Every structure is written in C-alpha cells, then in structure tokens.
Amino acid sequence: MGITAAVAGASGYAGGELLRILAGHPEFEIGTLTAGSNAGAELGTLQPHLRPLAARVLAETTPETLAGHDVVFLALPHGQSGPLAERLGDDVLVVDCGADFRLRDAGDWAEFYGTPHAGTWPYGLPELPGQREALRGTRRIAVPGCYPTAVTLAMFPAFGAGLVEPDVVVVAASGTSGAGRSLKPHLLGSEVMGSMSPYGVGGVHRHTPEMTQNLSAVAGEPVTVSFTPTLAPMSRGILATCTAKVRPGVDHAAVRRAYGDAYDGETFVSLLPEGQWPATAMTLGANTAFVQVALDERAGRLVAVAAIDNLTKGTAGGAVQSANIALGLPEELGLTTIGVSP
Numbered sequence: 588m589g590i591t592a593a594v595a596g597a598s599g600y601a602g603g604e605l606l607r608i609l610a611g612h613p614e615f616e617i618g619t620l621t622a623g624s625n626a627g628a629e630l631g632t633l634q635p636h637l638r639p640l641a642a643r644v645l646a647e648t649t650p651e652t653l654a655g656h657d658v659v660f661l662a663l664p665h666g667q668s669g670p671l672a673e674r675l676g677d678d679v680l681v682v683d684c685g686a687d688f689r690l691r692d693a694g695d696w697a698e699f700y701g702t703p704h705a706g707t708w709p710y711g712l713p714e715l716p717g718q719r720e721a722l723r724g725t726r727r728i729a730v731p732g733c734y735p736t737a738v739t740l741a742m743f744p745a746f747g748a749g750l751v752e753p754d755v756v757v758v759a760a761s762g763t764s765g766a767g768r769s770l771k772p773h774l775l776g777s778e779v780m781g782s783m784s785p786y787g788v789g790g791v792h793r794h795t796p797e798m799t800q801n802l803s804a805v806a807g808e809p810v811t812v813s814f815t816p817t818l819a820p821m822s823r824g825i826l827a828t829c830t831a832k833v834r835p836g837v838d839h840a841a842v843r844r845a846y847g848d849a850y851d852g853e854t855f856v857s858l859l860p861e862g863q864w865p866a867t868a869m870t871l872g873a874n875t876a877f878v879q880v881a882l883d884e885r886a887g888r889l890v891a892v893a894a895i896d897n898l899t900k901g902t903a904g905g906a907v908q909s910a911n912i913a914l915g916l917p918e919e920l921g922l923t924t925i926g927v928s929p
C-alpha cells in the first residue's frame with residue numbers, strides 16, 4: 588500500500604490541481620476528498636478533467652473524515668486550516684495551501700488578515716536557502732502564496748549575494764484562477780477579458796509581508812517591498828517583474844554569477860539563457876519557474892523577472908515537492924517540468 592493522502596477542498600482550483608498531480612504520483616494513494624457546500628457531490632460534476640476520480644463522492648471537511656491518512660493536503664479558504672490541523676495527529680503530514688501558517692510575525696498577520704495568528708510552520712519553498720533542511724522530516728508544511736513564490740525566486744539570489752539595496756518594487760500579473768473558484772463580480776469574464784487592471788494597490792495586499800519576510804531572511808536586514816498585483820486576462824500564470832537599486836561596484840558578471848549559483852543545480856527553477864525572458868506560457872501545468880535578470884546601468888537598477896503557473900509551482904506542485912522532501916522521497920517524484928504549449 589502506498590502513502591495515503593486526503594485532500595480537503597477538492598472541489599476548488601488548488602484542490603483540483605493537487606489531485607491532477609497526486610493521481611500521477613507513483614507513491615501516493617488518493618484517500619478521502621472533501622468540500623464545503625459541495626459535500627455529497629461526485630467529483631466528476633465539479634472537476635470533469637480528473638476523469639479517473641470522477642465517481643469519488645466529496646465528504647464533509649471534518650477532522651474525522653480526514654483521519655487515518657498519512658498525508659492531509661488542505662486547500663481551504665484562509666482561517667480554516669488552523670482549527671482543523673490542531674485535531675489531526677502529530678504523526679500526520681499536514682500540508683496547508685492556505686496562508687494560516689506562513690507568517691512568523693503575529694503583528695503582520697493581524698494587520699493583513701485581521702484574525703488571530705494560528706502559528707508558523709516550515710515554509711514550503713525548497714529553493715530558498717536552508718529550507719530543504721527545515722522541510723526534511725517535518726509533519727507540518729505552510730505552502731507559500733503564489734505571488735511570494737514568484738517574487739522570492741526572482742529576487743533572493745540578488746539579496747543572497749548582497750547586490751541590491753533592501754528596497755524592492757514589484758509589479759506582478761496573475762491569471763484569474765489565483766482568486767479561487769467562488770464567484771467574484773470583478774472576475775466576470777466580460778470584466779476581465781481584453782483588459783488588465785491593478786488591485787490591492789498601495790502596500791495593502793496580504794502577500795506583501797510574506798515577500799518581506801522571505802527576502803529579509805536572505806538579506807540579513809529588513810527589506811521593504813512595494814507590491815502592485817494586476818489581473819491579466821488568462822486563467823493561469825504569474826509574471827512578476829521586480830526591481831531594486833544595485834549597490835556600488837555591482838557589474839553584469841556579478842549579477843549572472845549570483846543567479847547562476849542560486850539555480851544551476853535546481854530541477855524546477857531555471858535561469859534562462861541571456862536575452863530570453865520568462866513568459867507564463869512556458870510554465871503551464873508544470874512545476875517550473877523561469878527566471879531572468881538584467882542590470883539596467885543607466886537607472887542603476889537590477890531587473891529580475893519570474894514566471895510560474897500559480898496553481899502548479901505556485902500552489903499544488905510546490906506542495907507536493909515539499910511533501911516529497913518531508914517524507915524522504917525524491918524531491919522530483921510525481922512532478923513534471925514539461926509544460927503545455929502553445
């Protein structure tokens with residue numbers, strides 16, 4: 588018998604992507620699937636692309652229905668994971684795709700989420716320095732937010748090598764699946780198609796403290812991030828463009844070296860050849876991130892760009908990658924670096 592895995596929130600976008608990956612994973616056996624208002628429905632009525640699982644009936648999301656598995660993936664709205672995780676055994680690997688356990692600073696949590704802070708779990712971004720060690724053997728994983736995944740991968744090599752000032756400007760575009768499946772008026776097709784628009788402008792987006800947490804840890808000093816998310820007329824993908832002032836003496840060779848050193852041995856994150864720039868289409872359905880960097884000498888700024896699929900490397904793929912590490916499996920198991928094109 589394989590490693591049994593339950594998925595809570597199986598009717599949602601993140602849950603559906605988890606199941607797409609888990610169904611092809613050689614070690615996992617898919618157990619209970621749960622939902623909220625859709626409990627009682629057959630999965631095939633909500634996720635028809637998951638054909639082999641179509642007849643599975645969604646259970647209610649309770650500690651009892653999720654009990655008895657080796658791994659529980661939570662793909663629920665923010666605030667739901669904390670109380671549920673408390674009632675799942677300490678020996679069960681719980682992988683939370685929500686935000687509840689991402690932030691270390693309770694003050695940041697209160698400011699951006701407005702509810703009591705549930706706690707902090709090992710952070711599921713294995714490429715970040717020190718994170719593989721933190722994930723090995725753990726029974727709790729906080730999967731990063733999709734924007735922080737892209738922005739951290741774009742910028743941490745620059746901070747690791749001391750190339751830039753601790754002040755980053757980020758403009759990132761996301762596909763609409765980033766907002767989840769529930770009906771939101773600003774996401775109506777007629778409002779989104781053929782248009783791009785910013786939202787959460789002025790330092791208020793809840794992913795800002797997650798980005799500053801990640802980059803400050805690598806920089807060894809507080810980093811500020813001015814983050815502007817935008818909505819793009821596509822279903823999947825994030826393209827994050829990040830800039831920061833370079834420190835005196837930093838040249839082209841130092842920038843290439845820093846990013847090469849960070850990503851040369853990585854399976855899922857690639858520094859593209861010079862002159863080639865990341866595009867969301869390169870990543871669709873794959874657990875990959877593409878990164879490129881340039882030195883804008885006239886402006887004295889480093890410009891780094893990352894592309895991911897928000898549902899794959901940005902959520903479900905990253906979740907499975909970190910779970911593999913926690914369970915002592917090969918990190919790449921069940922994950923593809925092959926995208927879908929065009």
Ligand SMILES: NC(=O)C1=CN([C@@H]2O[C@H](COP(=O)(O)OP(=O)(O)OC[C@H]3O[C@@H](n4cnc5c(N)ncnc54)[C@H](OP(=O)(O)O)[C@@H]3O)[C@@H](O)[C@H]2O)C=CC1
Nearest residue numbers: 596598599600601622623624625648662663685765767768
């Ligand atoms: N979409 C993305 O790109 C990313 C999402 N995430 C995170 O993953 C989590 C899920 O997001 P996403 O899949 O996009 O959201 P969706 O809205 O698509 O799915 C939410 C899921 O949670 C279930 N649910 C909602 N309310 C309850 C409840 N009260 N009790 C039990 N189950 C409930 C829904 O069930 P039902 O269908 O019955 O309502 C559904 O299965 C979120 O925390 C999100 O932040 C993280 C990174 C990226």
Ligand SMILES: CC(=O)N[C@@H](CCC(=O)OP(=O)(O)O)C(=O)O
Nearest residue numbers: 686732733734761762763765766
């Ligand atoms: C387009 C869009 O609306 N995106 C979402 C981010 C989704 C995500 O991945 O973040 P969490 O895991 O923290 O929910 C947003 O801006 O709130």
